[in-house]
Amino acid sequence: MVKAAVLGASGGIGQPLSLLLAISPYVDELRLYDIVNTPGVGADLSHINSKAKVTAYLPEGQGLEKALTGADIVVIPAGIPRKPGMTRDDLFKINAGIVSDLVTGVAKFSPKAVILIISNPVNSTVPIAAEVLRKHEVFDATKLFGITSLDVARAATFVADVVGGSPTHYKVPVVGGHSGETIVPLLSQITPKTEIPSDKLDALVKRIQFGGDEVVKAKEGLGSATLSMAYSGYKFAESLLRAVNGEMGVVEPAYVHLEDIPGGKDVKDDVGGLDFFAVPVELGPNGAVWVNNPLPRANDYEKALLEEAKKKLAENIVKGIEFVTPTSKL
Ligand SMILES: NC(=O)C1=CN([C@@H]2O[C@H](COP(=O)(O)OP(=O)(O)OC[C@H]3O[C@@H](n4cnc5c(N)ncnc54)[C@H](O)[C@@H]3O)[C@@H](O)[C@H]2O)C=CC1
Ligand SMILES: O=C([O-])CC(=O)C(=O)O
Numbered sequence: 657m658v659k660a661a662v663l664g665a666s667g668g669i670g671q672p673l674s675l676l677l678a679i680s681p682y683v684d685e686l687r688l689y690d691i692v693n694t695p696g697v698g699a700d701l702s703h704i705n706s707k708a709k710v711t712a713y714l715p716e717g718q719g720l721e722k723a724l725t726g727a728d729i730v731v732i733p734a735g736i737p738r739k740p741g742m743t744r745d746d747l748f749k750i751n752a753g754i755v756s757d758l759v760t761g762v763a764k765f766s767p768k769a770v771i772l773i774i775s776n777p778v779n780s781t782v783p784i785a786a787e788v789l790r791k792h793e794v795f796d797a798t799k800l801f802g803i804t805s806l807d808v809a810r811a812a813t814f815v816a817d818v819v820g821g822s823p824t825h826y827k828v829p830v831v832g833g834h835s836g837e838t839i840v841p842l843l844s845q846i847t848p849k850t851e852i853p854s855d856k857l858d859a860l861v862k863r864i865q866f867g868g869d870e871v872v873k874a875k876e877g878l879g880s881a882t883l884s885m886a887y888s889g890y891k892f893a894e895s896l897l898r899a900v901n902g903e904m905g906v907v908e909p910a911y912v913h914l915e916d917i918p919g920g921k922d923v924k925d926d927v928g929g930l931d932f933f934a935v936p937v938e939l940g941p942n943g944a945v946w947v948n949n950p951l952p953r954a955n956d957y958e959k960a961l962l963e964e965a966k967k968k969l970a971e972n973i974v975k976g977i978e979f980v981t982p983t984s985k986l
Pocket of ligand 1: 733882
């Protein structure tokens, strides 16, 4: 019996993601939580003749507690999206508090749940979530994932745009974080082996790093990627639930706390001691079981990208942790 909760379920990502979870063969119960509109979204989804029982909650009447109690998987796309001209870090002011409040709810009402953080800036909201869970003494690194699968989806799509073929054909490891220069595609490790023409390399890397901006610009102030994100977030959730069902060797990218996941220590050493980093993660019945480390095979071009990413990530991580535990109180 898998119970999934979506926090921020009425939003641009929340609605299509909830639709995908509602029709998933892996989900038995789906709880929708938001500060607005969940009764309508819930009534609508509940008419689908899939097996998932859909319930909906608002903050009133202990809604968050009801949505979370007993949940196995909690997906969090709550928070404001970017407008043109903004960076993801500009969302910190508002989204840091939203994520911290919602994860406090998870710590209290579903401390064993696997948590998928979509809310930006992921580079900082995941450290915030970890710190909140730590404060409540329920932090388990194998159950906390920052969702970076859209970067991997974009990488495959944009590689296909350059070299031809179907985007479904390519797998590109993307490591680091989830904003601008912290997104590092390892194009030397595309499978099946694919050469990117050297005169196309810089532009392709930039497009993968700033793919989110294309959508923000095209939506002209009405938000950022929602449908591609809902799909990518669902793909991660589905992989996790396949692993929960006993499938072996399921690997998905995610931004995780390295230290406490087997294999993570090697990555941490290779990235100068950063606590959080996006890597391909093998999933098992209870969450992450192994961190793959593609870094030793990075070429010089990619090593230079990684140096840039590390500096920015270090700042983003400290900013998240400081939000929950100011240095003066450490
Ligand atoms: N990780 C990734 O790759 C991506 C992350 N994002 C991020 O996802 C977040 C959501 O984006 P959209 O769905 O487009 O935004 P949206 O504004 O359409 O939806 C956000 C929803 O969160 C709800 N919300 C706000 N405060 C809440 C609270 N305290 N509790 C519960 N719900 C709350 C809002 O009522 C709204 O329904 C943004 O921060 C965006 O930057 C977007 C795309 C990709
Ligand atoms: O660009 C944004 O702000 C939303 C996002 O994270 C993405 O599309 O990758």
